[in-house]
Amino acid sequence: MTNKPALVWDIEIRIFHWLLLAFVVGAWMTVEMGPPSLLGLHEVLGFGIGAMLIFRLFWGLFGSWHQRFASFVRGPVSVLSHLKSLLTGKPQRFIGHNPAGGVMIVALLLVLLGVVASGIATMGGFDKAGPLAPYLTFAQGRQAKEIHELLVNILLVLAGLHVAGVIVESVFLKENLIRSMIHGRKEAHPDFIAPPGPPPVARPGLAAVLASLVVASLGSAMFYSSLKPALGVPMLGHNPQYVKECGACHTPHHPSLLPASSWKLVMAGLSDHFGDDASLTEGNRQEIETWLVKATELGWDTKAGQRIPATLKPADPMRITASTFWERRHRKIPEPVFKSKLVGGKANCQACHVDAVRGGFSPLGIAIPEEIK
Amino acid sequence: MKIRLALAAACMMALSAQAIANPQRTAILDRFAAEAKQQDKAFSAFSAERGKALFMDKHTGGKPEFPACASCHTSDPKSSGQTKAGKEIPPMAVSKTPTRFTDPAEVEKWFGRNCNQVLGRDCTASEKGDFITFLISQ
Numbered sequence: 001m002t003n004k005p006a007l008v009w010d011i012e013i014r015i016f017h018w019l020l021l022a023f024v025v026g027a028w029m030t031v032e033m034g035p036p037s038l039l040g041l042h043e044v045l046g047f048g049i050g051a052m053l054i055f056r057l058f059w060g061l062f063g064s065w066h067q068r069f070a071s072f073v074r075g076p077v078s079v080l081s082h083l084k085s086l087l088t089g090k091p092q093r094f095i096g097h098n099p100a101g102g103v104m105i106v107a108l109l110l111v112l113l114g115v116v117a118s119g120i121a122t123m124g125g126f127d128k129a130g131p132l133a134p135y136l137t138f139a140q141g142r143q144a145k146e147i148h149e150l151l152v153n154i155l156l157v158l159a160g161l162h163v164a165g166v167i168v169e170s171v172f173l174k175e176n177l178i179r180s181m182i183h184g185r186k187e188a189h190p191d192f193i194a195p196p197g198p199p200p201v202a203r204p205g206l207a208a209v210l211a212s213l214v215v216a217s218l219g220s221a222m223f224y225s226s227l228k229p230a231l232g233v234p235m236l237g238h239n240p241q242y243v244k245e246c247g248a249c250h251t252p253h254h255p256s257l258l259p260a261s262s263w264k265l266v267m268a269g270l271s272d273h274f275g276d277d278a279s280l281t282e283g284n285r286q287e288i289e290t291w292l293v294k295a296t297e298l299g300w301d302t303k304a305g306q307r308i309p310a311t312l313k314p315a316d317p318m319r320i321t322a323s324t325f326w327e328r329r330h331r332k333i334p335e336p337v338f339k340s341k342l343v344g345g346k347a348n349c350q351a352c353h354v355d356a357v358r359g360g361f362s363p364l365g366i367a368i369p370e371e372i373k
Numbered sequence: 374m375k376i377r378l379a380l381a382a383a384c385m386m387a388l389s390a391q392a393i394a395n396p397q398r399t400a401i402l403d404r405f406a407a408e409a410k411q412q413d414k415a416f417s418a419f420s421a422e423r424g425k426a427l428f429m430d431k432h433t434g435g436k437p438e439f440p441a442c443a444s445c446h447t448s449d450p451k452s453s454g455q456t457k458a459g460k461e462i463p464p465m466a467v468s469k470t471p472t473r474f475t476d477p478a479e480v481e482k483w484f485g486r487n488c489n490q491v492l493g494r495d496c497t498a499s500e501k502g503d504f505i506t507f508l509i510s511q
Contacts, residue, residue: 249457280482
């Protein structure tokens, strides 16, 4: 037995490890600290993590020996005996992952897979975008969001344990495991415990081809699916008469933002309309009211269409901006921003939401006009 | 040099004439003139002066929140105003917004709403004509 350092982590797994860390940290920061419009970047990073996980799966089947699940996934007995060896001060030394580390790798990969899947489901149901938008309701999207957040919390705990484990092993074994994940080598030791059996031949080429095939076909299926109309977002033609008459003083509010009963109240009181005079000829008034009521009857399973009508104040049934949902989402915006010349008032949704007229209110399309900040 | 100046002046006159001599707008003014004559035999012609006063002056009778047409349209007809809800109103001056006073239904609708808000009553045909005449001159 020589003391020559052995290459344990090949270049693929090292790139995977650090890239994955960067993507996960990036994805976490975009939603925790960024403006809502960074959700787009968050989603791109999430799909990237998904693709990396698929590559990791195939490396775990066909890659070099220490990367294969077969080499490091052990039963609970080996895990316990390894943890005990740490406590007795005579730690078992493994070339690849130790049994506890192996459990952690599997747990991290599985939880991450769950985070990505629930993220795509959140995007689909909650934001009506991406490959699952044609299949998930808003209520399902909300549930997916809760699962997504729960799994992220579990991931953070696991990541903390993973780092703690690496530090503990490094101290007990007097070997810098973090450096190993950079240059790939570990000092050879006479008491190394090698994985069972003779190491099979590494087939990185096969792994790469299979992973690429799966990523490419899954990717194109998702792309195709994301082009389909989202579930519960009906096609509503542009109504030039509505935009002209009800868009003269403020953003023409999308019909999905109020229930039919509220629209009828609005249309019955146009001559004293929030202190303004918005009266119309009787013909115009009736045409617009009919269109509004029909449009609400199409059923809108969007975030705004579900949450705003459901949280209106009974005393203020015509005020979109008095709904609890609206108030909560905008409470961080200071009053002077709404009063500024570029926005003008709360009813000018379009000043900050590019897709307000279509009723989209996608987080990707939110921007408070530059000049105000 | 003189020829150039004359040419430039001619061009500008042609441009402003195009902005002003819009057949729809002329028809709207003609109709107000006919109505005004019906209401008041002494009516002779619209006056940009009186139109300016209607636009700028503070009135009583309407909502205290909007004492003047200028409350929303600002006291400079060439600059943009703002609705109560905060949306921009393009300038009222015809030189700035050439489509002003060309759609009879729009003109009727807004005179109806705004005179009521500011004066607490409908505007007379001669007030409407004065108002438009003032803004054509701007």
